[in-house]
Amino acid sequence: MKNILVMGAAGQIGSELTPALRKIYGNANVVASDIKEDVPAVLCEDGPYEVIDCLDAKKIAEVVKKYKIDTVYNLVALLSAVGEQKPLLSWQINIGGLMNLLELGREEQFALFTPSSIGAFGPTTPKQGTPQNTIQRPTSMYGVTKVSGELLCDYYHLKYGIDTRGVRYPGIISNVTLPGGGTTDYAVEIYYDAIKKGSFTCNLKKDTRMDMMYMPDAVKAAIEVMEADPAKLIHRNCFNVAAMSFDPETIANVIAEHVPGFTIDYDIDPVRQKIADSWPDFMDDSAARAEWGWNPDFDLEAMTTDMLEVLRKRLT
């Protein structure tokens, strides 16, 4: 990786992945881009920034040529809860943007990282120890786009030799940019409310267990899978990557150990609950561990200590 383009850089993951990439590969060699014109200085002042709509194939091609891009991180997506409100737009953006990159990749031969998600699984998928290769019949539009994306990336690799790679992220917990409307957002909001209010109203039932990951591990996964020796990759697009798995009651109990008197109550959002109920409790990530050495640094306790320390400094 020498010249990198990050699409969707202003989102929850891009706003932390972009500075991490710039630290490794040099500020000038990592071009940030998003549909947003007004973005934080860390994206548009520390290195190049381009406004790109992922549906504008011509503009993507111009930027790829201008900066001699050899690696693209494609983070553009409408997330699960938003996708249920706008299914057609979700399909157009998630798949339209990806297809533009895959088609351009045939000419330019850049490597392409596109994250999939636990949302690529559905109610008929085995929920515990969800295997790398298993039933994928998701019931959300987000999930439909994620499975389609996995298949398209595999297809363009097999047919045209494009170096496509990806991981199935769990819910990502972070403290820089708020999440963009996913089903696991509660696990970020709970930390903010613990500091600000000492209490939290959760939109999922207390025993809704899902895979989660702290942002430093999400950034590490994206960089390491792209740096992996291609000869060792069997799966390429859509490695299960896991770090921790919990339900709202468990995370609340861990937070209460750090924030005395912290309380949680529940006001269920039926749309998010239905999606969450269709997702795995925990994934088997042995393929990622075997093929490119995946190994997360943060468990629930370590993440909670770090999240609360960062947010206390900022919010109190």
Ligand code: NAD
């Ligand atoms: P996000 O919603 O926070 O960010 C997406 C970014 O895309 C935003 O900055 C938005 O402005 C931009 N965007 C929207 N429409 C665009 C368009 N037409 N052209 C260009 N940019 C556009 O998402 P995220 O949480 O950073 O997720 C990044 C990727 O990781 C997505 O593929 C998502 O499905 C995947 N993922 C995220 C999570 C999570 O918990 N955050 C979990 C699993 C998978």
